[in-house]
Amino acid sequence: MGAGKPIRDISPKNNNGQYLNAERNLLESKGWNFDKSTNLWMSPAK
Numbered sequence: 308m309g310a311g312k313p314i315r316d317i318s319p320k321n322n323n324g325q326y327l328n329a330e331r332n333l334l335e336s337k338g339w340n341f342d343k344s345t346n347l348w349m350s351p352a353k
Contacts (some may be wrong), residue, residue, distance in 0.1 A: 308337065311350040319346050 308314070314334070318327060319341075331341075331348075338351030 308334070308339075308350075313345075313347040313349055314339075316341065316346050316348060319343070 316331070318324070321327060334341075334348050339348045340351070341348055
């Protein structure tokens with residue numbers, strides 16, 4: 308996250324994992340956006 312590089316979500320359709328959901332919630336809370344076409348979490352604009 309600190310580098311601001313895109314982060315790939317390797318299980319985008321898996322919403323059952325507690326750890327995965329915690330990571331996604333953290334990314335969302337920091338302003339990251341999920342791109343469904345690439346399965347990448349994109350860093351917020353600086």
